[in-house]
Amino acid sequence: MSLSKTPVGRLAPSPTGAQHVGNARTYLLAWLSIRSRGGRVILRIEDLDSPRVKAWAVQQAIDDLKWLGLDWDEGPNQPGCEISYQQTERICLYRSAFDQLRISERVYCCTCSRSDVLAAASAPHASQEGPTYPGTCAHRTAADAETLAGQSFCWRFRMSDKNWLLTDAVAGTRNCDVNSELGDFVIAKADGTPSYQLAVVVDDHLMGVTEVLRGDDLISSAFRQLELYDFFGWEAPQFAHVPLVVGPDGRRLAKRHGDTRISVLRDAGVPSANLVGVLAHSCGLRRTPAAVTPQELLADFSLERLPRTPFVFTDDTWKQLLKV
Numbered sequence: 248m249s250l251s252k253t254p255v256g257r258l259a260p261s262p263t264g265a266q267h268v269g270n271a272r273t274y275l276l277a278w279l280s281i282r283s284r285g286g287r288v289i290l291r292i293e294d295l296d297s298p299r300v301k302a303w304a305v306q307q308a309i310d311d312l313k314w315l316g317l318d319w320d321e322g323p324n325q326p327g328c329e330i331s332y333q334q335t336e337r338i339c340l341y342r343s344a345f346d347q348l349r350i351s352e353r354v355y356c357c358t359c360s361r362s363d364v365l366a367a368a369s370a371p372h373a374s375q376e377g378p379t380y381p382g383t384c385a386h387r388t389a390a391d392a393e394t395l396a397g398q399s400f401c402w403r404f405r406m407s408d409k410n411w412l413l414t415d416a417v418a419g420t421r422n423c424d425v426n427s428e429l430g431d432f433v434i435a436k437a438d439g440t441p442s443y444q445l446a447v448v449v450d451d452h453l454m455g456v457t458e459v460l461r462g463d464d465l466i467s468s469a470f471r472q473l474e475l476y477d478f479f480g481w482e483a484p485q486f487a488h489v490p491l492v493v494g495p496d497g498r499r500l501a502k503r504h505g506d507t508r509i510s511v512l513r514d515a516g517v518p519s520a521n522l523v524g525v526l527a528h529s530c531g532l533r534r535t536p537a538a539v540t541p542q543e544l545l546a547d548f549s550l551e552r553l554p555r556t557p558f559v560f561t562d563d564t565w566k567q568l569l570k571v
């Protein structure tokens with residue numbers, strides 16, 4: 248990444264449900280990392296997983312982000328923005344990228360698993376990573392699509408035999424032999440409707456994103472995405488995978504740990520600065536969890552201060568949050 252480029256980052260909520268405290272922490276860090284360097288922030292709605300997307304969740308995510316005190320330069324309904332920032336309205340862009348993959352035989356038709364196909368529309372958070380695909384249909388070519396008409400199939404991306412080195416701004420140096428460790432992955436449905444992996448790479452490239460900051464359960468996706476950047480000859484963004492928020496049992500923060508929906512805190516009258524204060528403290532940006540705004544965190548922000556272990560959300564965290 249060239250140093251002279253204006254940093255461009257994105258907030259990319261999936262409206263498959265409500266946004267939680269864990270999402271809030273990632274959005275806050277993504278925003279701080281870019282804004283503290285005078286960069287541009289994009290809001291993109293990742294709504295491809297049509298069976299799981301909830302109509303109300305788009306506006307709620309926008310309201311949550313605004314309530315947190317985050318802003319963006321480009322996004323849905325933003326004055327002066329002529330392109331769409333909602334993935335379901337960008338399908339033709341993904342289709343033309345897919346056509347390049349098909350013409351180059353980097354994809355093949357696969358009749359194996361329907362569950363893989365259903366899962367592919369969303370980002371595969373760690374627990375949703377399926378087993379490595381054994382390559383059963385890898386002998387097929389793209390042209391086989393014609394002979395499969397009427398059968399259900401999907402398109403898989405053919406991994407290279409590369410061993411990728413990822414220099415992550417938070418997670419450090421990681422490497423991955425993509426073929427043996429991850430295997431060929433679903434890239435589109437039979438009709439060319441894209442998977443999360445294809446859509447996110449096309450969008451990040453076309454939107455000029457220079458930094459992708461997200462939860463560290465998506466690190467394996469970064470390696471899949473590096474394969475796509477390499478195929479298209481596009482420059483990959485700087486990746487920054489941040490530790491997740493977990494409950495006292497060490498599992499990803501979820502309903503069993505209490506209701507941490509941002510909208511619920513908001514409706515209960517919790518000041519957003521309380522939440523930002525708790526999150527800033529958890530990120531090593533403040534010595535105490537006292538209330539603070541995102542703006543106030545900009546001056547001395549650095550990703551280097553971020554602890555490299557998950558943030559454990561405990562009963563004490565609840566008390567700090569609810570303190571008025």
Ligand code: GLU
Pocket residue numbers: 259260261293370447460461465
């Ligand atoms: N929309 C994805 C999610 O909320 C984020 C994926 C990404 O940042 O690449 O899980």
